[in-house]
Amino acid sequence: xxxxxxxxxxxxxxxxxxxxxxxxxxxxxxxxxxxxxxxxxxxxxxxxxxxxxxxxxxxxxxxxxxxxxxxxxxxxxxxxxxxxxxxxxx
Amino acid sequence: xxxxxxxxxxxxxxxxxxxxxxxxxxxxxxxxxxxxxxxxxxxxxxxxxxxxxxxxxxxxxxxxxxxxxxxxxxxxxxxxxxxxxxxxxx
DNA sequence: ATGATACTTAGCTTTATGGCTAAGCATTCG
DNA sequence: CGAATGCTTAGCCATAAAGCTAAGTATCAT
Numbered sequence: 001x002x003x004x005x006x007x008x009x010x011x012x013x014x015x016x017x018x019x020x021x022x023x024x025x026x027x028x029x030x031x032x033x034x035x036x037x038x039x040x041x042x043x044x045x046x047x048x049x050x051x052x053x054x055x056x057x058x059x060x061x062x063x064x065x066x067x068x069x070x071x072x073x074x075x076x077x078x079x080x081x082x083x084x085x086x087x088x089x090x
Numbered sequence: 091x092x093x094x095x096x097x098x099x100x101x102x103x104x105x106x107x108x109x110x111x112x113x114x115x116x117x118x119x120x121x122x123x124x125x126x127x128x129x130x131x132x133x134x135x136x137x138x139x140x141x142x143x144x145x146x147x148x149x150x151x152x153x154x155x156x157x158x159x160x161x162x163x164x165x166x167x168x169x170x171x172x173x174x175x176x177x178x179x180x
Numbered sequence: 181a182t183g184a185t186a187c188t189t190a191g192c193t194t195t196a197t198g199g200c201t202a203a204g205c206a207t208t209c210g
Numbered sequence: 211c212g213a214a215t216g217c218t219t220a221g222c223c224a225t226a227a228a229g230c231t232a233a234g235t236a237t238c239a240t
Contacts, residue, residue: 004159006166011186021187023229044186044237052159059152066145069094076096101216111217113199134207134216 003037003050010046093127093140100136 002008014024028048031037035054039046092098104114118138121127125144129136 004155005162009186019228020230022189022231025188026228041187044235046187050159052156055152055156059149059156062145062149062152065094066142066149069140069142072095099216109198110200112201112219115218116198131217134205136217 003048007047007049010048013048093138097137097139100138103138 002013010021010025010028013028014021017024028037028039032039036051037048038051039048041047092103100111100115100118103118104111107114118127118129122129126141127138128141129138131137
């Protein structure tokens, strides 16, 4: 959430958490390895930024999947409905 | 992905995986506790279905967050640009 | 040049995770 | 009724995760 406001240093990100810095760093590294954030070193400070494209990718994937599911559900409902109509018309 | 096609039994879902059934069950339970799927018992068979709303919630959250970030970035760019203009007009 | 700052690295400990087998319990088939 | 099927429960084990402290390194400020 914090990174949504723009870049921040490790120290700033870690500050609200009751956790030793090395422990916090591993979370940062994990997020970077997973492609959610990027980091660069500015002097002795490491700056973190959000990898916004990654979030766009996830959103697109979700959107696509849901569209597929819904299309399938629609076809199923259509089938059930048409079957009902046939039965009713007997 | 399989559940996107419609409901399926534990056995059917587990079949492609080289994993003992109890182990697989824990994955199912985890997904259910996390709200991604739902299950019901039909005779001795347990049927799993996708909790589509959950995916919609995530998609909405992502969409909202990204909109916020982009709005902020836009304002930042606008600020930088307007500052540039002032500097240029001296 | 020294001390302070902001991470980093190394190494350790505790706990959680993810897997297994064996045995149990309903439900369905013959 | 007895056997087969489809999970479930119980209990165990190996490994990975997530934390810590202590010590190290590279900047920055004086």
